Amino acid sequence: MPELPEVERARALIERAALRRRIVAVEDGDAFVCRPHGPGEISDALVGRELTAAHRRGKAMWCDTSADGPALGLHLGMAGRIVVDAAEAGDGDGRPARWDRFVLHFADGGRLVLRDKRRLGRVRLEPDLDGVGPDAATISRDALRARVGRGSAPLKARIMDQSVLAGVGNLLADETLWRARLSPLRPAGALDAGELDRLRRELRAAVRSAIREGGVHTGELIRHRRRGGHCPRCGAELRRATVGGRTTWWCPAEQR
Numbered sequence: 001m002p003e004l005p006e007v008e009r010a011r012a013l014i015e016r017a018a019l020r021r022r023i024v025a026v027e028d029g030d031a032f033v034c035r036p037h038g039p040g041e042i043s044d045a046l047v048g049r050e051l052t053a054a055h056r057r058g059k060a061m062w063c064d065t066s067a068d069g070p071a072l073g074l075h076l077g078m079a080g081r082i083v084v085d086a087a088e089a090g091d092g093d094g095r096p097a098r099w100d101r102f103v104l105h106f107a108d109g110g111r112l113v114l115r116d117k118r119r120l121g122r123v124r125l126e127p128d129l130d131g132v133g134p135d136a137a138t139i140s141r142d143a144l145r146a147r148v149g150r151g152s153a154p155l156k157a158r159i160m161d162q163s164v165l166a167g168v169g170n171l172l173a174d175e176t177l178w179r180a181r182l183s184p185l186r187p188a189g190a191l192d193a194g195e196l197d198r199l200r201r202e203l204r205a206a207v208r209s210a211i212r213e214g215g216v217h218t219g220e221l222i223r224h225r226r227r228g229g230h231c232p233r234c235g236a237e238l239r240r241a242t243v244g245g246r247t248t249w250w251c252p253a254e255q256r
Ligand SMILES: [Zn+2]
Pocket: 231, 232, 233, 234, 235, 236, 251, 253, 254
């Protein structure tokens, strides 16, 4: 599932390859992905404009458009990808065109596609970001201490709450807590300032590494998250439990 690093890579791709190209047609006929907009509504708002900037907060992404046009929100959902100028779907990477849920066609013949097998991505104009907390990659030390270090919820559930801290999904949470040597089960409010600062440092490091290496699946702990898996640092057998509704793996020897 796309987490902050995957969305950042999509944002960077748009910034690098899709800005300042005139939009001449929009395929917005998937009324589920484009809800609440009806077919043609996003097209009417965007044809003739250009994308001028690409932004991200947590897993939310949006683009500014030229001539005071509306912001275009693009959410990758559970399995979405952004493709710019790839070959026609069906021959390039073997994925059929029916997974192309939303397409911008540019005047130069190129295109931007939201490709999403599971159809849980979302495209909307002027997306509402009110419920989205500060971005996990850029949150300040004081803000993280104040927002994460409170309450009785397990630490893992707290850092995955998108209104507290935006962008951390299941894999990034496990990787970060392992790097920080913190138990996912500890009540968030029981951490001291030093531990919260360590959490922030390792979170940023895990995000940087995942962006550089290609996604959250590249994390050091992630390949060991399986039955019989061992901690790649100390060799202890990993423990598994459901925390905050999600399957969680951690090193019981080091994460206390
Ligand atoms: Zn260990």
